[in-house]
Amino acid sequence: MTDPAHPHTVCRRFSAAAQTYETHAAVQTLAAEQVLALCPETPTPRRIFEAGCGTGLLTRHLLRKYPAAELVAVDVAENMIRQARHLTPARPDLHWHVADATTFRDAAPFDLIVSNCSAHWVDPIGLLFANLAALLPPGGGLAFSLMLHDTFCELHDTRLKIAPHKPPTARLPRLDDVLESLRNSGFQIRQAQAARHLQYFPGAVAFLRGIHEMGLTGGAVSQAKTPLTRQELEQLATEYDRAFKTNESDVVATYEVGYVSAVRLSPSFS
Numbered sequence: 001m002t003d004p005a006h007p008h009t010v011c012r013r014f015s016a017a018a019q020t021y022e023t024h025a026a027v028q029t030l031a032a033e034q035v036l037a038l039c040p041e042t043p044t045p046r047r048i049f050e051a052g053c054g055t056g057l058l059t060r061h062l063l064r065k066y067p068a069a070e071l072v073a074v075d076v077a078e079n080m081i082r083q084a085r086h087l088t089p090a091r092p093d094l095h096w097h098v099a100d101a102t103t104f105r106d107a108a109p110f111d112l113i114v115s116n117c118s119a120h121w122v123d124p125i126g127l128l129f130a131n132l133a134a135l136l137p138p139g140g141g142l143a144f145s146l147m148l149h150d151t152f153c154e155l156h157d158t159r160l161k162i163a164p165h166k167p168p169t170a171r172l173p174r175l176d177d178v179l180e181s182l183r184n185s186g187f188q189i190r191q192a193q194a195a196r197h198l199q200y201f202p203g204a205v206a207f208l209r210g211i212h213e214m215g216l217t218g219g220a221v222s223q224a225k226t227p228l229t230r231q232e233l234e235q236l237a238t239e240y241d242r243a244f245k246t247n248e249s250d251v252v253a254t255y256e257v258g259y260v261s262a263v264r265l266s267p268s269f270s
């Protein structure tokens with residue numbers, strides 16, 4: 001991937017983490033259930049597009065909720081799609097594609113677009129929403145979750161303390177910015193909320209290993225122009241343990257997750 005909106009490291013890290021991703025994806029599993037609850041009971045969608053399906057956590061829920069729908073699921077990371085195929089029973093109306101959700105096109109429109117914990121990997125996020133709007137007719141629905149600004153705020157603060165001269169080159173979006181971008185792409189917001197989910201780990205090293213094994217360490221929100229040295233990484237783990245220990249052994253990590261449902265306006269209203 002050479003497009004600056006989808007850095008090569010994002011694709012590469014997720015592909016490398018495909019087999020270990022789900023063992024660590026507790027918050028993403030919870031978020032998938034919340035996205036499902038945002039999807040309509042009626043009318044039942046006939047064609048669904050899923051952007052950034054990963055290993056198929058949300059896809060499998062959708063297949064149970066809408067057994068008669070055609071489902072097209074895409075992800076930029078080839079091994080994520082391979083793992084999704086492996087974990088999901090095959091169905092003639094289920095189509096997996098290694099593809100970029102910011103440019104993907106299909107011959108027919110969709111009634112519903114969904115995405116779980118993936119949209120924040122596109123920078124700027126409006127590139128994604130503009131393409132999703134093009135895949136939906138007026139009245140078509142969008143339901144998704146994404147990670148927001150305060151996700152891993154403990155890690156962010158510790159990192160700036162240890163290596164203030166090596167800040168990550170970007171920060172996750174705030175909910176208001178996401179909603180503004182959606183409106184600018186021709187969507188009307190139906191529901192939007194931000195929730196904090198806390199996860200506990202037996203120390204900073206276990207936390208850092210977990211996010212590495214989920215593939216979350218690619219892209220501008222994790223990486224600085226100059227990487228941290230081994231010594232800085234050790235200092236970071238020590239300082240994280242000191243500052244964010246919640247009891248004898250556990251440290252906390254915050255996820256701030258946005259849950260949004262929206263509808264595509266007709267072009268004259270957007």
Ligand SMILES: C[S@@+](CC[C@H](N)C(=O)[O-])C[C@H]1O[C@@H](n2cnc3c(N)ncnc32)[C@H](O)[C@@H]1O
Nearest residue numbers: 014052053054057075076077100101116118121
């Ligand atoms: C944290 S994972 C979430 C996966 C899955 N939706 C879930 O619920 O577990 C984010 C996924 O988004 C994918 N992704 C990032 N940018 C993408 C893009 N532009 N198009 C398609 N997939 C993308 C990554 O490859 C990765 O598999």
